[in-house]
Amino acid sequence: MTAFPAWYFDESKMAGVDFEDEARVAVYDRNQTASTPEKERALVNRLGIASEHTVIDLGTGTGNFAIQASLTGASVYAVDISQAMLAYAQSKAQKAGATTIAFHQAGFLTYEHQDRLADFVVTKNALHILPDFWKMSAFLKMAAMLKPKGVLYLRDVIFSFPPADYKASINEWIQQVAKPEGEGWTARDFEMHVREEHSTFAWIIEGMLTRSGFEIVEANYNTPTYTEYLCIKAA
Numbered sequence: 349m350t351a352f353p354a355w356y357f358d359e360s361k362m363a364g365v366d367f368e369d370e371a372r373v374a375v376y377d378r379n380q381t382a383s384t385p386e387k388e389r390a391l392v393n394r395l396g397i398a399s400e401h402t403v404i405d406l407g408t409g410t411g412n413f414a415i416q417a418s419l420t421g422a423s424v425y426a427v428d429i430s431q432a433m434l435a436y437a438q439s440k441a442q443k444a445g446a447t448t449i450a451f452h453q454a455g456f457l458t459y460e461h462q463d464r465l466a467d468f469v470v471t472k473n474a475l476h477i478l479p480d481f482w483k484m485s486a487f488l489k490m491a492a493m494l495k496p497k498g499v500l501y502l503r504d505v506i507f508s509f510p511p512a513d514y515k516a517s518i519n520e521w522i523q524q525v526a527k528p529e530g531e532g533w534t535a536r537d538f539e540m541h542v543r544e545e546h547s548t549f550a551w552i553i554e555g556m557l558t559r560s561g562f563e564i565v566e567a568n569y570n571t572p573t574y575t576e577y578l579c580i581k582a583a
Contacts, residue, residue: 407474
């Protein structure tokens with residue numbers, strides 16, 4: 349196992365919610381309305397993932413995307429820093445008959461891919477746990493895991509509103525998406541995300557992507573607070 353220097357970022361001390369609490373993991377899974385089997389199957393089809401492919405899912409969470417990718421016959425590496433998340437995802441995979449997933453407890457900065465280079469690296473709603481310096485390190489590691497012309501798909505809370513509008517934009521976002529207690533993510537959850545986690549601006553992410561060797565093929569600013577990128581690794 350690689351030894352990391354004392355100054356290396358410790359992903360096990362996650363900002364925000366404690367995802368080693370099994371009850372919280374179940375709540376997280378329930379609240380992931382953007383990550384249903386149907387939506388993840390549509391993403392798998394959109395990316396063109398098939399049985400001959402190798403896929404790395406970084407920050408797999410409760411495994412919805414990894415399961416749908418595995419059901420195509422692809423070889424899937426599902427990576428998450430939380431053992432409770434992985435246990436939950438493994439249980440779901442077993443029930444779904446997804447048998448081509450290898451689960452790894454690791455983070456963006458500590459996962460060491462030991463198999464053949466991947467055709468796809470996918471990460472959704474997880475990269476924001478890293479401060480920007482470490483996001484760049486993560487992108488460099490992702491590029492190293494991919495074949496030339498391999499695909500990186502990224503979706504996260506990424507801000508495309510004008511920086512000067514941050515107060516109004518954040519308040520409007522929370523008002524629009526927050527749910528009552530017990531029905532989804534609450535205003536308190538979103539407030540904690542902005543205060544304690546590390547979502548950043550699209551122009552910063554785009555600079556990191558290009559500097560780490562990716563060509564941005566699609567940049568979809570779905571709302572001023574959510575962005576997705578489809579990128580190709582340079583040959």
